[in-house]
Amino acid sequence: MKKKNVGSKKTGSGKKRRGDRSPADFRKKKKDTGKLVSGVYRGTGKGFAFLTPDDGGEDIFIPPSGLGGALNGDRVIARVTTDGKNGKREADVKEVTQQTTVYVVGTYAETKNGRPAIVPDDGKVCRIFMIDDMCGLKPKLGYKVVGVPVEREGDTLFGDLLEVLGQPNVKNVDILSVARAYGLNEEFPPEVEAVARSVAFEVSKEDMAGREDFRDDIVVTIDGIDAKDLDDAICVKKKGSGYELYVHIADVSHYVRENGVIDKEAFKRGTSTYFPGSVFPMLPRELSNGICSLNPAVNRLTLSCIMNIDKAGNITSARVAKGLIKTKRRMDYDNVAAICEGDEKAREENADVCEMLGYALELAVLLNKRRRNRGSIEFELPEAKIILDDDGVCVDVQLYEHKISHMIVEEFMLAANESVATIFDKMKAPFVYRVHEAPPPEKELAYMDYLETLGISFSGGTPGDYAALLSSVKGSPNERAISRIGLRSMSKAKYMTKDAGHFGLALKHYCHFTSPIRRYPDLQIHRIISDYLARGGAYIKRYAKTVIEAASQSSVREQIAMTAERRADDIKKAEYMKSKIGECFDGIVSSVTEWGLFVELPNCIEGLIRKENLGDDAEYNEKLHTLKADDKLWTIGAAVRVRCDSVENGKIDFKPADEDGIEQ
Numbered sequence: 001m002k003k004k005n006v007g008s009k010k011t012g013s014g015k016k017r018r019g020d021r022s023p024a025d026f027r028k029k030k031k032d033t034g035k036l037v038s039g040v041y042r043g044t045g046k047g048f049a050f051l052t053p054d055d056g057g058e059d060i061f062i063p064p065s066g067l068g069g070a071l072n073g074d075r076v077i078a079r080v081t082t083d084g085k086n087g088k089r090e091a092d093v094k095e096v097t098q099q100t101t102v103y104v105v106g107t108y109a110e111t112k113n114g115r116p117a118i119v120p121d122d123g124k125v126c127r128i129f130m131i132d133d134m135c136g137l138k139p140k141l142g143y144k145v146v147g148v149p150v151e152r153e154g155d156t157l158f159g160d161l162l163e164v165l166g167q168p169n170v171k172n173v174d175i176l177s178v179a180r181a182y183g184l185n186e187e188f189p190p191e192v193e194a195v196a197r198s199v200a201f202e203v204s205k206e207d208m209a210g211r212e213d214f215r216d217d218i219v220v221t222i223d224g225i226d227a228k229d230l231d232d233a234i235c236v237k238k239k240g241s242g243y244e245l246y247v248h249i250a251d252v253s254h255y256v257r258e259n260g261v262i263d264k265e266a267f268k269r270g271t272s273t274y275f276p277g278s279v280f281p282m283l284p285r286e287l288s289n290g291i292c293s294l295n296p297a298v299n300r301l302t303l304s305c306i307m308n309i310d311k312a313g314n315i316t317s318a319r320v321a322k323g324l325i326k327t328k329r330r331m332d333y334d335n336v337a338a339i340c341e342g343d344e345k346a347r348e349e350n351a352d353v354c355e356m357l358g359y360a361l362e363l364a365v366l367l368n369k370r371r372r373n374r375g376s377i378e379f380e381l382p383e384a385k386i387i388l389d390d391d392g393v394c395v396d397v398q399l400y401e402h403k404i405s406h407m408i409v410e411e412f413m414l415a416a417n418e419s420v421a422t423i424f425d426k427m428k429a430p431f432v433y434r435v436h437e438a439p440p441p442e443k444e445l446a447y448m449d450y451l452e453t454l455g456i457s458f459s460g461g462t463p464g465d466y467a468a469l470l471s472s473v474k475g476s477p478n479e480r481a482i483s484r485i486g487l488r489s490m491s492k493a494k495y496m497t498k499d500a501g502h503f504g505l506a507l508k509h510y511c512h513f514t515s516p517i518r519r520y521p522d523l524q525i526h527r528i529i530s531d532y533l534a535r536g537g538a539y540i541k542r543y544a545k546t547v548i549e550a551a552s553q554s555s556v557r558e559q560i561a562m563t564a565e566r567r568a569d570d571i572k573k574a575e576y577m578k579s580k581i582g583e584c585f586d587g588i589v590s591s592v593t594e595w596g597l598f599v600e601l602p603n604c605i606e607g608l609i610r611k612e613n614l615g616d617d618a619e620y621n622e623k624l625h626t627l628k629a630d631d632k633l634w635t636i637g638a639a640v641r642v643r644c645d646s647v648e649n650g651k652i653d654f655k656p657a658d659e660d661g662i663e664q
Contacts, residue, residue: 034080037091043072043124047155051078051091060091064154068093071149072124073100073563098556100563102183104129104147104157107168108139116161118147121177121649127155139164144173146180171392174571175275182564184273184280192265196284199255199291203299207254208324214304215326218356219248221294222409225332229272229281229288230295231517233302233327234412236359242310243363247416248325250292251301252516253526256283263523267550270557272518275568276386276394281518288517296330303526305416305513313366318419320529329353336405360408367411375464375506379483384604386572394576397603413514414505420529421511425499430543431528432521432551434512436493436502446623447489453624454478463506481637484590485625492559495521495551520557524550571650573605578647584657589638592627594620597634599642599654607652609642614656 037060039053049067050059060080070076075098078091106120106129118129129147139145144165149157163180166173179186188196214235221230235246256262266282273280281288294300304323308316329350338346339354340361347354372378387396417434424431439447444460451458451469458469466486473479490504495512502510516522524547532540590600596611611618615630627634634640642654 036077036079036094038075038077038097041070041072041074041076041093041096043070043126045120045123045125045127045155047127051076051093060089062091062093066090066092067152067154068096069149069152070096071099071101071104071126072122074098075100099183100560101125101181103162103180104149104159105144105165105177105181106147108141108143108145108164110141118145118161122181123649126152126157129157129159131161132158133160135161137161137164142168144168144177172278174575175278175392175568178275178564178568178571179273179280181567182273182560184561184564186278186280188265188284189261191261193284193286195261196286199286201291203291203301203324207301208299210322211301211324212304212321213324214246214248214302215299215324217246217325218353219246219325219327220329220331220353220356221296221327222331222333222336222405225334227332228285228293229517230293230330232409232413232514233294233325234360234409236356236363238359239308242308242316243359243366245307245309245363245412245415247305247307247412247514248294248302248323249304249416249514249522249526250294250517251303251322251526251530252283252287252292252523253303253530254301255287255292256523258527262287266520266523267553270520270554271561273561273564275565276572277388277392282520283517292517294325294327296327298326300325300327303513303529305419307415307419309363309366309415311366313363313370315415315419318423320420320423320533322530322533333403333405333409336408337403340404340408360412361404364408364411367415368407371411371414371505372467375462375467377463377466377504377506378470379487380470381480381483381487382604384569384573386569386576388572394572397573397576397605399603417511417513418507418509420513420525421499421509424511424525424528424532425509427537429528429532429537429540430497430547431499432495432497432511432525432547432554433499434493434502434510434521435496435498435500436504436510437491437500438503439489439491443489447486449623450485450625451482454482456482463503467506478637480588480590481635484636494555495558497547497551519554521550521554524554567650570606574647574650574652577605577607577644577652580644581647582644584641584643586639586641587654589634589636589640592620592625592634592636594622597627597640599640605652607642607644607654609640609654609656 037051037053039051042050042052047064049062051062052059070093074096076093077095077097078093080089081092104118104120104125106118109117109119111117116131116134118131120126120129131147145161146163146165148159148162150159165176217235219233219235221233223230231250233248237244256266269282272282302323302325304321305318306321307318310316335346335350336357339350339357383400385398385400386394387398389395421433448458448460459465470483473482499509501508511525512519512522513525514522516526528540528543585601587599587601589597590606591598597609598606599609600606618627618629620627625636641657643657644652645655646653
C-alpha cells in the first residue's frame with residue numbers, strides 16, 4: 001500500500017489544498033446582498049446543495065454558482081442572495097468555518113476517455129472527483145483511494161491523488177476509508193513518535209517527589225476487558241456513616257509538555273476516535289498504553305480527587321492532589337459485576353478487593369439515587385455491540401449490556417467531574433467546562449406539540465420536568481418514541497470557558513476531568529490544576545487565552561469524531577446485513593422523515609423503508625412526525641415487519657413484509 005505524506009502543504013501540481021483556500025478561490029464572487037446565515041452545508045452530488053441554518057429555520061437552496069468550495073457536512077457562513085423562484089430563498093456560501101470533509105474517499109476509476117477519477121463513497125460530496133495529479137501513485141481499478149480537493153465546478157471536484165488504501169474487501173480498508181473521509185490518521189508524525197519513544201518507561205524517584213502517596217490503599221481500575229489505555233482508578237473507604245471516595249486519574253500532563261510536539265498533535269486531534277475493532281488515538285501508544293496507563297502493580301502518577309460523601313450521597317467536601325498509586329488489580333466490568341452480584345468464584349478469586357468493592361457499590365447506589373432525585377435526565381435507549389471476526393468482518397450485532405459495574409464507574413466519574421468543576425469555578429480560574437444548555441425554545445415547543453398529539457401535557461422548563469415525563473411513560477408503547485424525540489430536542493453538549501451548568505445532569509458545575517488520555521479538554525485542565533497546586537492561583541491566569549482555544553477546538557473535533565464513529569458503525573452493521581438479504585425481521589419505526597421510515601431491529605440495526613414502497617401519495621407531517629400512506633398512519637414506535645431488500649455503501653434498505661415474508 002503506497003501513500004503520500006498527508007502533512008504536505010502543496011499538491012503535486014503546486015496548487016493549494018482545500019484547507020489553504022477560501023471559497024473565493026473556487027468560484028467567481030457574487031454581489032453581496034441579504035443577511036449572513038450560519039449552518040451546515042448539505043451536498044447532493046447533483047451540482048447544487050442546501051444550507052441547514054443554525055436557527056432551526058427551513059433549509060435554504062444553494063445553486064451551483066454559490067457552492068463556495070464547501071463539501072457535505074461542512075459548517076459554513078452563507079449570504080441569502082435572492083428569494084429565487086416560488087418565493088424560496090437562495091444562498092451563496094461565503095466562508096467555510098469548519099471542514100468536516102477534508103479529503104474525498106472513493107473507488108478509483110477511469111472515465112470513457114481514460115482520465116483517472118474517483119467515484120466518491122459519499123455521493124453527497126460530489127458526483128465525481130477528477131484526478132489532476134496521480135502524485136506517483138498507481139492504484140488498480142476498483143481500489144479504495146483518497147483524493148485532495150483543489151477546485152470544483154458544479155457537481156465535479158478536481159484535485160490530486162493522496163493515498164491508495166487497497167482492495168475494498170481487505171481487512172480494515174472500510175474503516176480506513178471512513179477515517180480518511182474525516183481527516184483521521186492512525187499514524188503520528190515522525191517527530192511526535194520520536195518524542196514519545198524518549199519518554200521513560202518507569203516512574204522515577206524524582207517524579208514521585210512531593211506527591212501524596214496512595215500506594216497502600218486498595219486501588220483498582222475497572223474497564224472493558226480489551227481496554228489498553230487505563231486512565232482512571234478508584235478506591236472507596238467507609239468513614240463513619242459516610243464514605244471517602246478516591247478517583248485517581250492518570251497525570252498525563254506530567255508527560256505531555258505544554259506546546260510540545262505531542263501536545264500540539266493532541267490539540268489537533270482533540271479526541272481519540274473509536275471504531276469497531278480499532279482506535280485512532282489522541283496520544284501515541286507509548287504514552288496511552290504505557291507510562292500514562294494505570295497498569296496493575298506498577299507505580300503511576302495521578303491527579304487525584306478525594307471526596308467526602310455523607311450517607312445521603314451528598315458531597316460534603318472535595319480536594320484535588322498530585323498523587324502516586326500502585327493499583328492492586330486490573331478489574332473488568334464482568335468480574336466486578338459478578339462480585340457485586342454475589343458470585344462465589346469471582347469473590348474467591350478477588351478476595352483482597354471484595355470489601356472495598358462492596359463499599360463502592362453502596363456508595364454508587366447512593367450517588368445514583370441522589371442524581372435521580374435532583375432531576376438528572378436519562379434517555380434509556382439501547383446501544384449496539386458490534387462483533388468482528390479475526391479478519392475484521394462483522395459477524396454479529398448484539399445489544400450492549402449495561403451492568404451494575406458500569407453504574408459504579410459512571411457515578412464516581414460524574415462525582416469527580418462535578419467536584420473539580422465546583423472547586424475551580426469558585427476561584428474563577430481559567431478553565432474548560434463541559435456545558436449542556438437548556439433545550440432551544442423552538443425545539444422544546446415542537447416537543448410539547450408532539451406530546452400533545454399523544455394526549456400528554458408537558459410544560460418543560462427544568463431537567464426534573466423531563467425526568468418526570470420519562471418516568472411516567474416507562475414501560476408504555478410510546479416510551480422509546482418519546483425518548484428519541486426528547487433526545488433530539490436537546491441542545492448539544494459542548495466545551496466552554498464559562499461554567500454554565502449541565503442541563504441533562506441537572507448540575508450547576510461540570511467539567512471533563514477523568515479521561516486525559518483520550519480527550520484534550522481533560523488534559524488541558526489537568527495542566528491548569530497541576531500548575532495551581534504547584535504555584536497558586538495567580539500563575540494560572542496565563543491560561544485565559546489557551547482555554548478559549550482548547551474549548552473551541554475540542555468541541556469541533558468531538559463532533560467530527562462522533563460523526564465518523566456513527567458512519568463506521570453503520571458500515572459494519574450493513575456488512576453484517578449483507579448475508580441477511582431476503583430475510584424478514586420484526587422492528588419498530590425509529591424515525592419518520594420526508595423520504596420514508598427508518599426501522600430499528602431489536603439489535604439496534606437500522607434501515608430505511610423508502611416512501612415510494614409504502615404506497616401511493618404518501619404524506620409526511622413534520623410537526624407530528626408521522627407519514628400517511630394508503631390510509632395507514634405511520635408513527636415513531638410503531639411495530640413493523642420488514643424484509644431486508646438491499647445493502648449498498650453502508651446503507652440498508654427494507655421493504656414492508658407480511659408474516660410469510662411476502663412484500664406488501
